[in-house]
Amino acid sequence: MNQIHNSNPLEVGHFHRIDINLYPLFIAIFEQKSISKAAQLLCISQSAVSHALQRLRVQLKDELFVRSGQKMLPTPYAEQIYQPIQIALLAIQNIAIPQQDFQPSMLQSIKIAIHDEIEPIIFPQLVNHFAKQNLNIQFFSSKLDRKNMLADLSAQQIDFVIDLVQPYQANLQFENLIEDHFVVCTQQAEMDLSLYLSSPHIGVSSRRTGLLLEDIYLNRQQLSRQIFLRCQHYATALQVLAQYPNAILTIPQSILKHLHYSKDLQIHALPIELPKINMGMYWHEHVKHNPRHQFLRTEILKIFNSGQPT
Secondary structure, X not given: OOOOOOOOOOOHHHHHHOOOOHHHHHHHHHHHOOHHHHHHHHOOOHHHHHHHHHHHHHHHOOXXXXXXXXXXXXOHHHHHHHHHHHHHHHHHHHHHOOOOOOOHHHOOEEEEEEOOOOHHHHHHHHHHHXXXXXXXXXXXXXXXXXXXXXXXXXXXXXXXXXXXXXOOOOOEEEEEEEXXXXXXXXXXXXXXXXHHHHOEEEEEOOOOOOOOHHHHXXXXXXXXXXEEEEEOOHHHHHHXXXXXXXXXXXXXXXXXXXXXXXXXXXXXXXXXXXXXXXXXXXXXXXXXXXXXXXXXXXXXXXXXXXXXXX
């Protein structure tokens, strides 16, 4: 297997054989897992990426990426060299591109990937905050794609992902913005644990399969409920709920506050203790010292640490 020898002294004479332009291409393919997406990111043709990858394979004496279905997956050697190449390119970029003091007036856009149920909680606060600073900014909200969030953040296709707390991923940093909790919506006038577990439930998830968050928590306490409808949006669930007197919807309180619902519905405290729901922003660690990104993180934290949202 190829090895990386970090202790070797710098041999300047070797560099005439090294095409440094191949290495950003390596990073793009590694993070996008796709020749076509890497080509789009680098603004070159797909055939140019394929030919350049072949040259890099010859230079490094490794296949680097193998096709698996629609994806280009890295070889063990590619996994090994990814971080050293990324660190080296960032160091070159910081030297080669003159740094200037960041001024808020330079800010042109903010791009955030977010679940559409969380968007009403975040974006009105976000737009209002920056409008007060008289900044001419374009705001972009895009659909959250958890499978590709690391690649999208690394390639700076988006500035942040705003989502529920997810299992740890290397190279991602997280800051909590909102602490929330579940409440119960139903036409039933009273609510206790026995009634909660025996009643028909509406579940909400954008995923086609898999347990809902509240069911994961219930299962940990060896409890379960019966879901008669699984839909994608809480607004839909609230409309259906108005037609079924015995049905129950479990919903984060902050999301419920931004939705319209029938006056016949009752809002009850959850009759069982479940963990708090934490929502926050994710970003790639390689932008943590970027002045623009530091400014954005500071301002967003000001919004959601000021007690405005609940």
